[in-house]
Amino acid sequence: MFIFLFVFVAQAFKIETSPESRILAQIGDSVSLTCSTTGCESPVFSWRTQIDSPLNGKVKNEGTKSTLTMDPVSFENEHSYLCTATCGSEKLEKGIQVEIYSFPKDPEIHFSGLPEVGKQVTVKCLIPDVYPFDRLEMGLWKDDHLMKNQEFLEDMDRKSLETKSLEVTFIPVMEDTGKALDCRAQLFIDQTESVHKERKTTKELQVYISPKNTVISVHPSTRLQEGGSVTMTCSSEGLPAPKIIWNKKLDNENLQLLSGNETLTLIAMRMEDSGTYVCEGVNSIGRSQKEVKLIVEEKPFTVDIFPGPQVVAQIGDSVVLTCRVTGCESPSFSWRTQIDSPLRGMVTSEGTESTLTLSPVGFENEHSYLCTVTCGRRKLEKRIRVELYSFPRDPEIEISGLLVNGNPITVSCRVPNVYPFDHLEIELLNGETILMKKNFLEEMDRKSLETKSLEVTFTPTTEDTGKVLVCRAKLHTGEMESEHKQRQSTQTLYVNGRDNTKDYFSPELLVLYCASSLIIPAIGMIIYFARKANMKGSYSLVEAQKSKV
Numbered sequence: 241m242f243i244f245l246f247v248f249v250a251q252a253f254k255i256e257t258s259p260e261s262r263i264l265a266q267i268g269d270s271v272s273l274t275c276s277t278t279g280c281e282s283p284v285f286s287w288r289t290q291i292d293s294p295l296n297g298k299v300k301n302e303g304t305k306s307t308l309t310m311d312p313v314s315f316e317n318e319h320s321y322l323c324t325a326t327c328g329s330e331k332l333e334k335g336i337q338v339e340i341y342s343f344p345k346d347p348e349i350h351f352s353g354l355p356e357v358g359k360q361v362t363v364k365c366l367i368p369d370v371y372p373f374d375r376l377e378m379g380l381w382k383d384d385h386l387m388k389n390q391e392f393l394e395d396m397d398r399k400s401l402e403t404k405s406l407e408v409t410f411i412p413v414m415e416d417t418g419k420a421l422d423c424r425a426q427l428f429i430d431q432t433e434s435v436h437k438e439r440k441t442t443k444e445l446q447v448y449i450s451p452k453n454t455v456i457s458v459h460p461s462t463r464l465q466e467g468g469s470v471t472m473t474c475s476s477e478g479l480p481a482p483k484i485i486w487n488k489k490l491d492n493e494n495l496q497l498l499s500g501n502e503t504l505t506l507i508a509m510r511m512e513d514s515g516t517y518v519c520e521g522v523n524s525i526g527r528s529q530k531e532v533k534l535i536v537e538e539k540p541f542t543v544d545i546f547p548g549p550q551v552v553a554q555i556g557d558s559v560v561l562t563c564r565v566t567g568c569e570s571p572s573f574s575w576r577t578q579i580d581s582p583l584r585g586m587v588t589s590e591g592t593e594s595t596l597t598l599s600p601v602g603f604e605n606e607h608s609y610l611c612t613v614t615c616g617r618r619k620l621e622k623r624i625r626v627e628l629y630s631f632p633r634d635p636e637i638e639i640s641g642l643l644v645n646g647n648p649i650t651v652s653c654r655v656p657n658v659y660p661f662d663h664l665e666i667e668l669l670n671g672e673t674i675l676m677k678k679n680f681l682e683e684m685d686r687k688s689l690e691t692k693s694l695e696v697t698f699t700p701t702t703e704d705t706g707k708v709l710v711c712r713a714k715l716h717t718g719e720m721e722s723e724h725k726q727r728q729s730t731q732t733l734y735v736n737g738r739d740n741t742k743d744y745f746s747p748e749l750l751v752l753y754c755a756s757s758l759i760i761p762a763i764g765m766i767i768y769f770a771r772k773a774n775m776k777g778s779y780s781l782v783e784a785q786k787s788k789v
Contacts, residue, residue: 253279255332270311275323290320342371347423355412365423366405381422450526451478466539469507476521489516541567558599563611578608630659635711653711654693669710
Protein backbone atom coordinates (compact mmCIF):
# COMPACT_ATOMS: atom_id res chain seq x y z
CA MET A 241 0.00 0.00 0.00
CA PHE A 242 1.40 3.27 -1.15
CA ILE A 243 0.64 6.58 0.58
CA PHE A 244 1.02 9.76 -1.52
CA LEU A 245 1.83 12.95 0.27
CA PHE A 246 0.96 16.14 -1.52
CA VAL A 247 2.57 19.26 -0.36
CA PHE A 248 0.83 22.46 -1.44
CA VAL A 249 3.00 25.51 -1.63
CA ALA A 250 1.09 28.80 -1.74
CA GLN A 251 1.77 30.79 -5.03
CA ALA A 252 2.39 34.50 -4.76
CA PHE A 253 -0.30 36.94 -6.07
CA LYS A 254 0.92 38.56 -9.34
CA ILE A 255 -0.51 40.80 -12.12
CA GLU A 256 0.45 40.97 -15.77
CA THR A 257 -0.72 43.11 -18.76
CA SER A 258 -0.72 42.60 -22.46
CA PRO A 259 0.76 44.45 -24.10
CA GLU A 260 3.23 44.80 -21.30
CA SER A 261 3.62 48.56 -20.97
CA ARG A 262 3.00 50.38 -24.29
CA ILE A 263 0.94 50.02 -27.43
CA LEU A 264 0.83 51.97 -30.69
CA ALA A 265 -2.66 52.20 -32.12
CA GLN A 266 -3.85 53.80 -35.37
CA ILE A 267 -6.88 55.98 -35.06
CA GLY A 268 -9.88 54.03 -36.23
CA ASP A 269 -8.45 50.63 -35.37
CA SER A 270 -9.69 48.30 -32.61
CA VAL A 271 -7.37 47.81 -29.62
CA SER A 272 -7.69 45.46 -26.61
CA LEU A 273 -5.76 45.77 -23.34
CA THR A 274 -5.60 42.58 -21.21
CA CYS A 275 -4.95 42.35 -17.46
CA SER A 276 -4.51 38.90 -15.84
CA THR A 277 -3.48 37.61 -12.42
CA THR A 278 -1.93 34.52 -10.91
CA GLY A 279 -2.04 33.32 -7.29
CA CYS A 280 -5.66 34.28 -6.76
CA GLU A 281 -8.70 32.29 -7.65
CA SER A 282 -11.20 35.13 -7.73
CA PRO A 283 -9.54 38.45 -8.29
CA VAL A 284 -11.51 41.67 -8.69
CA PHE A 285 -10.49 43.98 -11.57
CA SER A 286 -10.97 47.66 -12.25
CA TRP A 287 -9.73 50.01 -15.00
CA ARG A 288 -9.04 53.73 -15.02
CA THR A 289 -6.97 56.32 -16.80
CA GLN A 290 -4.11 57.90 -15.04
CA ILE A 291 -5.88 61.25 -15.15
CA ASP A 292 -9.24 59.71 -14.26
CA SER A 293 -10.83 60.61 -17.59
CA PRO A 294 -13.49 58.37 -19.10
CA LEU A 295 -12.26 55.00 -20.30
CA ASN A 296 -13.88 55.31 -23.74
CA GLY A 297 -13.87 51.56 -23.95
CA LYS A 298 -15.64 48.41 -22.80
CA VAL A 299 -14.43 46.15 -19.93
CA LYS A 300 -14.97 42.43 -19.86
CA ASN A 301 -13.97 40.36 -16.78
CA GLU A 302 -13.63 36.65 -17.01
CA GLY A 303 -12.02 34.60 -14.17
CA THR A 304 -8.49 35.75 -13.72
CA LYS A 305 -8.51 37.98 -16.79
CA SER A 306 -9.98 41.38 -17.61
CA THR A 307 -10.05 42.99 -21.09
CA LEU A 308 -10.54 46.67 -22.01
CA THR A 309 -11.52 47.07 -25.65
CA MET A 310 -11.39 50.43 -27.49
CA ASP A 311 -13.17 50.24 -30.81
CA PRO A 312 -12.50 52.43 -32.63
CA VAL A 313 -9.45 54.10 -31.18
CA SER A 314 -9.67 57.88 -31.09
CA PHE A 315 -7.88 60.85 -29.58
CA GLU A 316 -9.79 60.17 -26.28
CA ASN A 317 -7.90 56.90 -25.91
CA GLU A 318 -4.44 58.43 -25.84
CA HIS A 319 -3.72 57.83 -22.14
CA SER A 320 -1.96 55.63 -19.62
CA TYR A 321 -4.50 53.00 -18.60
CA LEU A 322 -4.20 51.39 -15.11
CA CYS A 323 -5.49 47.93 -14.29
CA THR A 324 -6.11 47.27 -10.60
CA ALA A 325 -6.52 43.70 -9.33
CA THR A 326 -7.68 42.96 -5.78
CA CYS A 327 -7.32 39.54 -4.07
CA GLY A 328 -8.63 39.63 -0.53
CA SER A 329 -6.61 42.25 1.22
CA GLU A 330 -4.01 42.39 -1.48
CA LYS A 331 -4.15 44.95 -4.33
CA LEU A 332 -1.89 45.14 -7.37
CA GLU A 333 -1.83 47.77 -10.18
CA LYS A 334 -0.14 47.96 -13.55
CA GLY A 335 -0.28 50.56 -16.34
CA ILE A 336 -0.29 50.42 -20.18
CA GLN A 337 0.52 53.52 -22.25
CA VAL A 338 -1.71 53.86 -25.32
CA GLU A 339 -0.10 56.01 -28.03
CA ILE A 340 -2.11 56.81 -31.13
CA TYR A 341 -1.22 57.90 -34.66
CA SER A 342 -2.90 58.43 -38.03
CA PHE A 343 -1.21 57.54 -41.30
CA PRO A 344 -4.02 55.87 -43.22
CA LYS A 345 -3.33 56.66 -46.87
CA ASP A 346 -0.54 56.78 -49.40
CA PRO A 347 0.63 60.22 -50.53
CA GLU A 348 -1.15 61.98 -53.36
CA ILE A 349 0.64 63.70 -56.25
CA HIS A 350 -1.03 66.70 -57.82
CA PHE A 351 0.07 69.06 -60.59
CA SER A 352 -0.95 72.69 -60.93
CA GLY A 353 -1.54 71.87 -64.58
CA LEU A 354 -0.43 69.35 -67.11
CA PRO A 355 3.37 69.39 -67.37
CA GLU A 356 4.14 71.21 -70.60
CA VAL A 357 7.60 71.35 -72.09
CA GLY A 358 9.21 74.71 -71.44
CA LYS A 359 6.52 75.98 -69.06
CA GLN A 360 6.67 76.11 -65.27
CA VAL A 361 4.54 73.63 -63.38
CA THR A 362 4.09 73.04 -59.66
CA VAL A 363 3.86 69.53 -58.30
CA LYS A 364 2.40 68.96 -54.84
CA CYS A 365 3.01 65.92 -52.66
CA LEU A 366 0.15 65.61 -50.17
CA ILE A 367 -0.41 63.37 -47.10
CA PRO A 368 -3.97 63.40 -45.73
CA ASP A 369 -5.19 62.79 -42.17
CA VAL A 370 -1.80 62.51 -40.50
CA TYR A 371 -1.13 62.55 -36.73
CA PRO A 372 1.11 63.56 -35.12
CA PHE A 373 2.40 65.69 -38.00
CA ASP A 374 5.38 66.97 -36.03
CA ARG A 375 6.89 63.55 -36.58
CA LEU A 376 6.28 63.61 -40.34
CA GLU A 377 8.97 63.83 -43.01
CA MET A 378 8.29 64.05 -46.75
CA GLY A 379 10.43 63.93 -49.85
CA LEU A 380 9.82 64.34 -53.61
CA TRP A 381 12.08 62.43 -56.00
CA LYS A 382 12.43 62.41 -59.77
CA ASP A 383 14.00 59.07 -60.52
CA ASP A 384 17.06 59.11 -58.23
CA HIS A 385 17.16 62.86 -57.90
CA LEU A 386 15.79 64.40 -54.68
CA MET A 387 13.86 67.47 -55.68
CA LYS A 388 12.84 68.51 -52.14
CA ASN A 389 12.70 67.17 -48.56
CA GLN A 390 10.62 68.65 -45.75
CA GLU A 391 10.05 68.08 -42.02
CA PHE A 392 7.07 69.48 -40.14
CA LEU A 393 8.49 70.49 -36.77
CA GLU A 394 6.01 73.18 -35.83
CA ASP A 395 4.23 72.80 -32.49
CA MET A 396 0.83 71.21 -32.41
CA ASP A 397 -1.59 73.33 -30.45
CA ARG A 398 -4.26 70.69 -30.48
CA LYS A 399 -4.88 67.10 -31.37
CA SER A 400 -6.28 66.83 -34.87
CA LEU A 401 -5.86 65.07 -38.18
CA GLU A 402 -3.87 67.25 -40.52
CA THR A 403 -3.14 67.19 -44.23
CA LYS A 404 0.45 68.10 -44.96
CA SER A 405 2.16 68.69 -48.27
CA LEU A 406 5.27 69.93 -49.97
CA GLU A 407 5.48 71.72 -53.34
CA VAL A 408 8.13 71.90 -56.02
CA THR A 409 8.07 74.16 -59.09
CA PHE A 410 10.12 73.11 -62.10
CA ILE A 411 10.24 73.43 -65.90
CA PRO A 412 9.69 70.10 -67.64
CA VAL A 413 11.85 69.06 -70.57
CA MET A 414 11.25 66.38 -73.17
CA GLU A 415 13.68 64.06 -71.40
CA ASP A 416 11.43 64.01 -68.32
CA THR A 417 8.89 61.88 -70.17
CA GLY A 418 8.67 58.44 -68.57
CA LYS A 419 10.65 59.32 -65.45
CA ALA A 420 9.31 58.17 -62.08
CA LEU A 421 8.05 60.86 -59.75
CA ASP A 422 8.09 59.53 -56.15
CA CYS A 423 6.40 61.11 -53.18
CA ARG A 424 7.75 59.45 -49.99
CA ALA A 425 6.39 60.05 -46.48
CA GLN A 426 7.65 58.76 -43.13
CA LEU A 427 5.87 59.08 -39.79
CA PHE A 428 8.13 58.50 -36.76
CA ILE A 429 5.61 57.32 -34.18
CA ASP A 430 8.19 56.43 -31.58
CA GLN A 431 9.91 59.29 -29.88
CA THR A 432 13.16 57.40 -30.16
CA GLU A 433 12.60 57.42 -33.96
CA SER A 434 13.36 53.75 -34.00
CA VAL A 435 9.82 52.94 -35.06
CA HIS A 436 8.32 54.57 -38.16
CA LYS A 437 5.71 54.03 -40.79
CA GLU A 438 6.48 54.74 -44.45
CA ARG A 439 4.25 55.27 -47.44
CA LYS A 440 5.12 56.02 -51.07
CA THR A 441 3.29 56.94 -54.26
CA THR A 442 4.91 56.77 -57.68
CA LYS A 443 3.62 58.44 -60.81
CA GLU A 444 5.18 58.20 -64.22
CA LEU A 445 5.91 61.67 -65.48
CA GLN A 446 4.07 62.50 -68.69
CA VAL A 447 5.33 65.66 -70.38
CA TYR A 448 3.03 67.45 -72.81
CA ILE A 449 3.48 69.70 -75.83
CA SER A 450 0.55 71.84 -76.92
CA PRO A 451 -0.45 71.29 -80.57
CA LYS A 452 1.49 73.42 -83.03
CA ASN A 453 2.61 73.55 -86.67
CA THR A 454 -0.82 72.48 -87.93
CA VAL A 455 -0.63 71.98 -91.69
CA ILE A 456 -3.29 71.22 -94.33
CA SER A 457 -2.53 69.67 -97.70
CA VAL A 458 -5.21 69.79 -100.42
CA HIS A 459 -5.45 67.59 -103.51
CA PRO A 460 -6.03 68.35 -106.31
CA SER A 461 -6.73 72.05 -105.63
CA THR A 462 -8.65 74.52 -103.48
CA ARG A 463 -10.49 75.67 -106.61
CA LEU A 464 -12.85 72.94 -107.76
CA GLN A 465 -15.64 72.30 -110.20
CA GLU A 466 -19.14 71.08 -109.48
CA GLY A 467 -19.27 67.30 -109.34
CA GLY A 468 -15.58 67.04 -108.53
CA SER A 469 -13.92 65.72 -105.39
CA VAL A 470 -11.19 66.91 -103.04
CA THR A 471 -9.06 65.24 -100.38
CA MET A 472 -7.66 67.32 -97.51
CA THR A 473 -5.11 65.93 -95.08
CA CYS A 474 -4.25 67.65 -91.79
CA SER A 475 -1.32 67.10 -89.44
CA SER A 476 -0.37 68.73 -86.15
CA GLU A 477 2.61 68.34 -83.84
CA GLY A 478 2.21 67.83 -80.11
CA LEU A 479 2.62 65.48 -77.17
CA PRO A 480 0.58 63.42 -76.85
CA ALA A 481 -0.12 63.32 -80.59
CA PRO A 482 -3.04 65.69 -81.24
CA LYS A 483 -6.40 64.34 -82.33
CA ILE A 484 -7.50 65.86 -85.63
CA ILE A 485 -10.98 67.36 -85.95
CA TRP A 486 -12.45 68.79 -89.16
CA ASN A 487 -15.14 71.47 -89.09
CA LYS A 488 -16.76 73.77 -91.62
CA LYS A 489 -17.27 77.40 -90.72
CA LEU A 490 -20.91 78.41 -91.12
CA ASP A 491 -22.26 81.82 -92.06
CA ASN A 492 -22.86 82.65 -88.39
CA GLU A 493 -19.24 81.74 -87.59
CA ASN A 494 -20.33 78.58 -85.78
CA LEU A 495 -18.52 75.37 -86.63
CA GLN A 496 -20.14 72.31 -88.15
CA LEU A 497 -18.40 69.07 -87.16
CA LEU A 498 -17.45 66.99 -90.20
CA SER A 499 -14.91 64.36 -89.20
CA GLY A 500 -12.51 63.14 -86.55
CA ASN A 501 -10.00 61.69 -89.02
CA GLU A 502 -6.82 63.19 -90.38
CA THR A 503 -8.11 62.90 -93.96
CA LEU A 504 -11.32 64.53 -95.12
CA THR A 505 -12.62 63.59 -98.57
CA LEU A 506 -15.52 65.44 -100.18
CA ILE A 507 -17.12 64.00 -103.31
CA ALA A 508 -19.75 65.16 -105.81
CA MET A 509 -19.20 68.71 -104.66
CA ARG A 510 -21.80 71.43 -105.13
CA MET A 511 -21.65 75.21 -105.15
CA GLU A 512 -22.88 75.35 -101.56
CA ASP A 513 -19.84 73.29 -100.49
CA SER A 514 -17.71 76.38 -101.02
CA GLY A 515 -16.46 77.90 -97.80
CA THR A 516 -13.85 77.80 -95.05
CA TYR A 517 -12.82 74.43 -93.66
CA VAL A 518 -11.06 74.29 -90.29
CA CYS A 519 -8.62 71.61 -89.16
CA GLU A 520 -8.00 71.56 -85.43
CA GLY A 521 -5.29 69.59 -83.65
CA VAL A 522 -6.38 68.91 -80.06
CA ASN A 523 -4.66 67.23 -77.12
CA SER A 524 -4.90 67.39 -73.34
CA ILE A 525 -3.37 70.83 -72.97
CA GLY A 526 -4.33 72.83 -76.02
CA ARG A 527 -5.43 73.12 -79.59
CA SER A 528 -4.12 74.55 -82.84
CA GLN A 529 -6.21 75.54 -85.87
CA LYS A 530 -5.55 75.89 -89.56
CA GLU A 531 -8.07 77.06 -92.15
CA VAL A 532 -8.39 76.45 -95.87
CA LYS A 533 -10.87 78.05 -98.25
CA LEU A 534 -12.47 75.93 -100.94
CA ILE A 535 -14.11 77.48 -103.99
CA VAL A 536 -16.52 75.28 -105.93
CA GLU A 537 -17.22 76.70 -109.35
CA GLU A 538 -20.01 75.76 -111.68
CA LYS A 539 -18.97 73.00 -114.01
CA PRO A 540 -17.67 74.67 -117.17
CA PHE A 541 -19.41 74.00 -120.42
CA THR A 542 -18.83 75.39 -123.86
CA VAL A 543 -21.19 76.49 -126.60
CA ASP A 544 -20.23 76.42 -130.26
CA ILE A 545 -22.33 77.77 -133.07
CA PHE A 546 -22.09 76.61 -136.65
CA PRO A 547 -21.28 77.26 -139.40
CA GLY A 548 -19.33 80.04 -137.61
CA PRO A 549 -19.64 83.53 -136.20
CA GLN A 550 -20.98 84.64 -139.57
CA VAL A 551 -22.85 82.90 -142.33
CA VAL A 552 -23.37 84.37 -145.80
CA ALA A 553 -26.46 83.05 -147.59
CA GLN A 554 -28.14 83.81 -150.89
CA ILE A 555 -31.69 85.05 -150.71
CA GLY A 556 -34.06 82.16 -151.32
CA ASP A 557 -31.69 79.47 -150.06
CA SER A 558 -32.14 77.39 -146.89
CA VAL A 559 -29.90 78.23 -143.91
CA VAL A 560 -29.39 75.97 -140.87
CA LEU A 561 -27.82 77.46 -137.72
CA THR A 562 -26.59 74.87 -135.21
CA CYS A 563 -25.93 75.50 -131.51
CA ARG A 564 -23.93 72.69 -129.84
CA VAL A 565 -23.05 72.24 -126.13
CA THR A 566 -20.09 70.40 -124.62
CA GLY A 567 -19.85 69.64 -120.90
CA CYS A 568 -23.52 69.75 -119.96
CA GLU A 569 -25.73 66.69 -119.97
CA SER A 570 -29.15 68.37 -120.04
CA PRO A 571 -28.94 71.87 -121.45
CA SER A 572 -31.93 74.01 -122.35
CA PHE A 573 -31.86 76.21 -125.46
CA SER A 574 -33.48 79.40 -126.58
CA TRP A 575 -33.01 81.46 -129.76
CA ARG A 576 -33.62 85.15 -130.37
CA THR A 577 -32.48 87.93 -132.62
CA GLN A 578 -30.27 90.61 -131.21
CA ILE A 579 -33.02 93.20 -131.78
CA ASP A 580 -35.73 90.86 -130.49
CA SER A 581 -37.55 90.70 -133.80
CA PRO A 582 -39.45 87.53 -134.80
CA LEU A 583 -37.23 84.53 -135.54
CA ARG A 584 -39.07 83.61 -138.77
CA GLY A 585 -37.55 80.15 -138.58
CA MET A 586 -38.08 76.70 -137.10
CA VAL A 587 -36.26 75.58 -133.92
CA THR A 588 -35.47 71.93 -133.22
CA SER A 589 -33.66 70.92 -130.02
CA GLU A 590 -32.50 67.45 -129.07
CA GLY A 591 -29.93 66.44 -126.47
CA THR A 592 -26.95 68.76 -126.60
CA GLU A 593 -27.81 70.35 -129.95
CA SER A 594 -30.36 72.87 -131.21
CA THR A 595 -30.93 74.02 -134.78
CA LEU A 596 -32.65 77.08 -136.23
CA THR A 597 -33.71 76.56 -139.84
CA LEU A 598 -34.42 79.60 -142.01
CA SER A 599 -36.05 78.48 -145.27
CA PRO A 600 -36.30 80.27 -147.58
CA VAL A 601 -34.08 82.99 -146.24
CA GLY A 602 -35.17 86.55 -146.90
CA PHE A 603 -34.48 90.13 -145.91
CA GLU A 604 -36.31 89.60 -142.61
CA ASN A 605 -33.66 87.01 -141.65
CA GLU A 606 -30.68 89.32 -141.95
CA HIS A 607 -29.86 89.62 -138.23
CA SER A 608 -27.50 88.60 -135.52
CA TYR A 609 -29.02 85.48 -133.93
CA LEU A 610 -28.30 84.60 -130.30
CA CYS A 611 -28.37 81.04 -128.97
CA THR A 612 -28.76 81.00 -125.17
CA VAL A 613 -27.85 77.80 -123.32
CA THR A 614 -28.80 77.23 -119.69
CA CYS A 615 -27.02 74.53 -117.69
CA GLY A 616 -28.07 74.47 -114.04
CA ARG A 617 -27.71 78.02 -112.81
CA ARG A 618 -25.29 79.13 -115.46
CA LYS A 619 -26.02 80.63 -118.86
CA LEU A 620 -23.87 81.03 -121.93
CA GLU A 621 -24.77 82.88 -125.09
CA LYS A 622 -23.28 82.59 -128.56
CA ARG A 623 -23.92 84.93 -131.50
CA ILE A 624 -24.00 84.28 -135.24
CA ARG A 625 -24.54 86.89 -137.92
CA VAL A 626 -26.64 86.02 -140.99
CA GLU A 627 -25.53 88.11 -143.95
CA LEU A 628 -27.63 87.97 -147.15
CA TYR A 629 -26.78 88.55 -150.78
CA SER A 630 -28.42 88.19 -154.17
CA PHE A 631 -26.32 87.49 -157.22
CA PRO A 632 -28.45 85.05 -159.22
CA ARG A 633 -27.41 85.57 -162.86
CA ASP A 634 -24.45 86.34 -165.05
CA PRO A 635 -24.09 89.92 -166.27
CA GLU A 636 -25.83 90.94 -169.52
CA ILE A 637 -23.87 92.65 -172.31
CA GLU A 638 -25.74 95.03 -174.62
CA ILE A 639 -24.25 96.90 -177.61
CA SER A 640 -26.02 99.97 -178.97
CA GLY A 641 -25.59 99.01 -182.67
CA LEU A 642 -23.39 97.42 -185.36
CA LEU A 643 -19.67 97.58 -184.83
CA VAL A 644 -18.24 99.68 -187.65
CA ASN A 645 -14.64 100.58 -187.96
CA GLY A 646 -14.15 104.08 -186.63
CA ASN A 647 -17.74 104.59 -185.44
CA PRO A 648 -18.21 105.17 -181.69
CA ILE A 649 -20.38 102.55 -180.02
CA THR A 650 -21.93 102.23 -176.50
CA VAL A 651 -21.60 98.98 -174.57
CA SER A 652 -23.50 98.40 -171.31
CA CYS A 653 -22.86 95.72 -168.70
CA ARG A 654 -25.97 95.01 -166.67
CA VAL A 655 -26.19 92.96 -163.39
CA PRO A 656 -29.80 92.13 -162.41
CA ASN A 657 -31.32 91.52 -158.94
CA VAL A 658 -28.20 92.22 -156.93
CA TYR A 659 -27.96 92.77 -153.13
CA PRO A 660 -26.29 94.48 -151.43
CA PHE A 661 -25.34 96.67 -154.35
CA ASP A 662 -22.99 98.80 -152.26
CA HIS A 663 -20.70 95.75 -152.27
CA LEU A 664 -20.85 95.40 -156.05
CA GLU A 665 -18.00 96.00 -158.44
CA ILE A 666 -18.40 95.84 -162.26
CA GLU A 667 -15.60 96.04 -164.81
CA LEU A 668 -15.66 95.88 -168.60
CA LEU A 669 -12.65 94.59 -170.50
CA ASN A 670 -11.79 94.48 -174.16
CA GLY A 671 -9.39 91.62 -174.27
CA GLU A 672 -6.87 92.39 -171.54
CA THR A 673 -7.64 96.10 -171.58
CA ILE A 674 -9.93 97.45 -168.86
CA LEU A 675 -12.39 99.79 -170.50
CA MET A 676 -14.12 100.78 -167.30
CA LYS A 677 -14.42 99.73 -163.64
CA LYS A 678 -17.10 100.89 -161.25
CA ASN A 679 -17.84 100.41 -157.51
CA PHE A 680 -21.36 101.18 -156.30
CA LEU A 681 -20.65 102.82 -152.99
CA GLU A 682 -23.79 104.88 -152.62
CA GLU A 683 -25.82 104.28 -149.49
CA MET A 684 -28.79 101.96 -149.55
CA ASP A 685 -31.88 103.54 -148.10
CA ARG A 686 -33.71 100.22 -147.97
CA LYS A 687 -33.20 96.52 -148.48
CA SER A 688 -34.18 95.60 -152.03
CA LEU A 689 -33.00 93.78 -155.13
CA GLU A 690 -31.42 96.24 -157.52
CA THR A 691 -30.24 96.07 -161.13
CA LYS A 692 -26.93 97.87 -161.62
CA SER A 693 -24.99 98.57 -164.80
CA LEU A 694 -22.14 100.51 -166.32
CA GLU A 695 -21.85 101.95 -169.81
CA VAL A 696 -18.76 102.53 -171.92
CA THR A 697 -18.50 104.33 -175.27
CA PHE A 698 -15.53 103.40 -177.39
CA THR A 699 -14.52 103.49 -181.08
CA PRO A 700 -13.82 100.02 -182.45
CA THR A 701 -11.30 99.30 -185.21
CA THR A 702 -10.91 96.34 -187.47
CA GLU A 703 -8.10 95.23 -185.16
CA ASP A 704 -10.72 94.59 -182.46
CA THR A 705 -12.24 91.82 -184.52
CA GLY A 706 -11.85 88.52 -182.70
CA LYS A 707 -11.23 90.15 -179.38
CA VAL A 708 -13.42 89.14 -176.45
CA LEU A 709 -15.54 91.67 -174.65
CA VAL A 710 -15.73 90.63 -170.95
CA CYS A 711 -18.23 91.94 -168.41
CA ARG A 712 -17.09 90.86 -164.95
CA ALA A 713 -19.09 91.46 -161.75
CA LYS A 714 -17.85 90.91 -158.21
CA LEU A 715 -20.01 90.97 -155.10
CA HIS A 716 -18.08 91.20 -151.86
CA THR A 717 -20.12 89.12 -149.44
CA GLY A 718 -17.86 88.69 -146.40
CA GLU A 719 -16.26 90.94 -143.85
CA MET A 720 -12.94 90.45 -145.56
CA GLU A 721 -12.54 92.27 -148.86
CA SER A 722 -10.99 89.15 -150.38
CA GLU A 723 -14.24 87.17 -149.94
CA HIS A 724 -16.41 87.68 -152.99
CA LYS A 725 -18.72 86.06 -155.50
CA GLN A 726 -17.89 86.54 -159.16
CA ARG A 727 -19.86 86.20 -162.40
CA GLN A 728 -18.94 87.18 -165.93
CA SER A 729 -20.22 87.18 -169.50
CA THR A 730 -18.21 87.38 -172.74
CA GLN A 731 -18.88 88.37 -176.35
CA THR A 732 -16.55 88.15 -179.34
CA LEU A 733 -16.25 91.30 -181.46
CA TYR A 734 -16.64 91.46 -185.28
CA VAL A 735 -15.98 94.94 -186.69
CA ASN A 736 -17.19 96.02 -190.19
CA GLY A 737 -15.04 98.15 -192.48
CA ARG A 738 -16.14 101.70 -193.55
CA ASP A 739 -17.45 100.44 -197.01
CA ASN A 740 -20.06 98.46 -195.22
CA THR A 741 -19.13 95.37 -197.25
CA LYS A 742 -18.53 93.64 -194.11
CA ASP A 743 -21.21 93.87 -191.45
CA TYR A 744 -20.77 93.27 -187.80
CA PHE A 745 -21.34 89.62 -187.11
CA SER A 746 -21.68 88.32 -183.73
CA PRO A 747 -22.32 84.65 -183.03
CA GLU A 748 -25.96 85.46 -182.44
CA LEU A 749 -26.35 87.13 -185.87
CA LEU A 750 -24.59 84.22 -187.51
CA VAL A 751 -27.06 81.78 -185.99
CA LEU A 752 -29.97 83.98 -187.09
CA TYR A 753 -28.56 84.11 -190.61
CA CYS A 754 -28.21 80.37 -190.87
CA ALA A 755 -31.70 79.79 -189.51
CA SER A 756 -33.23 82.23 -192.00
CA SER A 757 -31.40 80.57 -194.92
CA LEU A 758 -33.15 77.33 -194.05
CA ILE A 759 -36.55 78.69 -193.14
CA ILE A 760 -37.13 80.79 -196.33
CA PRO A 761 -36.68 77.85 -198.79
CA ALA A 762 -38.88 75.68 -196.59
CA ILE A 763 -41.66 78.25 -196.69
CA GLY A 764 -41.34 78.44 -200.47
CA MET A 765 -41.72 74.71 -200.82
CA ILE A 766 -44.78 74.66 -198.60
CA ILE A 767 -46.45 77.33 -200.80
CA TYR A 768 -45.54 75.43 -203.94
CA PHE A 769 -47.08 72.14 -202.84
CA ALA A 770 -50.18 73.86 -201.53
CA ARG A 771 -50.91 75.43 -204.88
CA LYS A 772 -50.29 72.18 -206.67
CA ALA A 773 -52.76 70.41 -204.44
CA ASN A 774 -55.46 72.93 -205.23
CA MET A 775 -55.00 72.41 -208.96
CA LYS A 776 -54.93 68.61 -209.01
CA GLY A 777 -57.15 67.87 -206.00
CA SER A 778 -56.18 66.44 -202.70
CA TYR A 779 -55.99 62.99 -201.29
CA SER A 780 -57.60 62.22 -198.02
CA LEU A 781 -57.09 58.92 -196.31
CA VAL A 782 -60.38 59.35 -194.49
CA GLU A 783 -62.30 59.94 -197.69
CA ALA A 784 -60.64 56.95 -199.31
CA GLN A 785 -61.80 54.71 -196.56
CA LYS A 786 -65.36 56.03 -196.82
CA SER A 787 -65.51 55.17 -200.49
CA LYS A 788 -64.72 51.53 -199.84
CA VAL A 789 -67.64 51.05 -197.50
